[in-house]
Amino acid sequence: MNCTLRYIILYVSDFDQAYTFYKDVLQLSVKMQQGTYVEFDTGQTTFAINTRDSVREEIGLIVPHETEKTATFEVAFTVEDVAQTIDILRAKGVQIIKEPVTKPWGQTVAYIADPDGHYIEICSEVGA
Structure with a gap:
């Protein structure tokens, strides 16, 4: 398969x-x-x-019919500059769940929420 x-x-x-x-x-x-x-x-x-x-x-x-606003998964979008993207989204009123942080493997990640409360990861490419 x-x-x-x-x-x-x-x-x-x-x-x-x-x-x-x-x-x-x-x-x-x-x-x-x-x-x-x-x-x-x-x-x-x-x-x-x-x-x-x-x-x-x-x-x-x-x-x-409705979500409980709890996440059991996430959707991730890669961007060139995570911190800049989060600043832009914050200015647009988007709920920031987690501020940008660089992980031990070198990837920068941050989290936002969509209107239904789904977690959206905004991140750099792994190793970028």
Whole structure:
């Protein structure tokens, strides 16, 4: 078996808030949109959002109505300058969870939260 990760899809409560956050605040380019399903151009792995209601109605998956604002995973985006990116996001009112820190392996990481409380890691490339 040869599995390749191609999509990460977050289920969101408020489409407009999430769309604005990822498109305007994080400045991800929209690759494709069909109703409340939006794919962003993020390289080899596509990052997408869809509303919880849409997933329940159109796909038939059991999805809770609201999140408990607790994270059980994270999504990571690499940037050239983590500290500068965090300063820009802070100025836009984004919730900063963890300030930038350089890990023992040389990677700089920081954490923010999206409108649904999903943890988003903002980081440098490993070894950069």
